[in-house]
Amino acid sequence: MPGAIHAEGLVKTFGDVRALDGVDLDVPEGTVLGLLGPNGAGKTTTVRVLTTLLQPDSGKAVVAGIDVLKHPNEVRRSIGLSGQFAAVDEYLTGRENLQMVGRLYQMNAKAAKKRADELLERFNLADAADRTAKTYSGGMRRRLDLAAALVVSPPVMFMDEPTTGLDPRNRQALWGIIQELVAGGTTLLLTTQYLEEADHLAHDICVVDHGRVIARGTSDQLKAQTGGERVEVVVHDHEMIAPARDVLGRYGLSGIGHGEVTVEEHTRKLTVPVTGGAKLLAEVIRDLDARGVEIDDIGLRRPTLDDVFISLTGHAAERAEDENGEAPTDAKDRRKSRKEAAK
């Protein structure tokens, strides 16, 4: 059975730009899909197609069991949307904005008012409820926009970079609200540039680039694909980078593209992929000590989603360049030479 959000082969071109180049998605009911990708990857375009705002050139989309292309108005009854840029009426107060949206979802005036009050309270906007949105800060507008998307607590929600511009406290609060929604059975498609957020909220993650899904899976699956643990060392001064490099080189995993020591000159940080965990870490420390390398910091690090993101989208970008014949050397050589240059 297809999920609450289901897309197959979505294609959308704007002139020469292929914004979507065959996007497939499936989000099971009651789960959160994190849509990741670099700027211009096609995240917003995907959201706009799924929320009936944009007609795709080809492909199929079903939301809440309803065909998006055939019955857009029925789909609109079942979705809530918070777009990438806050869409609130600046000359209306926060309360008036929410009441209007409620009325347009066919609530009666009284219900719309009650709902607006609840949401204002919930989004920390009660104090500013009767001020025009023009006087709101960026984060307040963002929250008002999110509140507008939740007016009818629809079964399927779309949020395009919902926490961009929110302070840490309000971001946490929104995460709480999202988790509450999902616990209540809502299906959510979320785009974000904060990978920590995807890690925290999303059941599944899709990485898109150049209008195509280039990886999908749970965050653990994606991390496992990218590689295992690493030892990270920060040495005390620049003189010690060379000996530390020697030592770490011995511990690195062999194999193509692995085992090399990465050096970040300005932070005096060296990183090497390893296996062996904490036991190995103790050995490394002893060895470094024996060589007289003074260290400021050392640790075992697991890949983050940031690493996943950079390795995936980095490859994709390089491959695209290769195809265009702009990059004569192969991707790995280039990465190596970048590291040489960093020495």
Place this chain on the structure above:
Amino acid sequence: MTAVTDAVTTTGPRGGISQSVTDSLVVAKRNLIRMSRIPEMVIFGLIQPIMFVVLFSYVFGGSMNIGGTTSPSVYREFLMAGIFAQTVTFATAGAGAGIADDMHKGLIDRFRALPMARGAVLTGRTLADLVQTALTVVVLAIVALLVGWRVHNGIPKALAAFALLLLLGYAFSWIGALIGLSVRTPEAATSGGLIWLFPVTFISNAFVDSSKMTPWLRHIAEWNPFSATVQACRELFGNPGVSPSDAWPMQHPVWASIIWSVLIILVFRTLAVRKYRSATA
């Protein structure tokens, strides 16, 4: 704490006319609140026609021959129908600018993702503009009375004339709406919404006696929808300078005015609503 997930009772899908009306009124209310919070827009809208009354009647007043006389007071009476009609049409540039602004700010996207009646966003806007136009016309009528304009055929006919004017204004605001949806910025919508109004209002019987124009211009002027309303108003107000032309719209100006306005609404509403569904900023 459960506010967000609380079940919400809506009256369910209503659809049809009743939803169209409610949605349009909700949007109209929103636009009226906006207008009340940007009073300078309304005030500029009032100053412009008042300036036209003063400038036209005192600068041109003595040199225009209307019905065989160049008396400034006769020209003032002649002029008012033209100024009224011009005022209701100029107010339509506002509709276009407002819609372009909504699109620019992403509000049209917000509306388009809601289960609203199809034309409600545009209908709401044009209705709000109609209210503003009516307000402007009332103020203008008071100023006109102060400079010596009078109605001579009784109040009911005068009210009928005002109804025709508002109908024309409403029709033109749909042209403004289409322009607003077609351009990329509110600024472009304002200028784009105004430029075409100059030929439309000047190649007409509004400010001069059209029967003295060169023949080809005269034909355009006489069949201009704008002229029909001006002619109808002069007749209904009992003001001087009713064109004696044989052209059908000049002979039956009230009917011509109604037909033109309804036709414009039908055509441009259809085009604008279609454009709305696919428009992107």
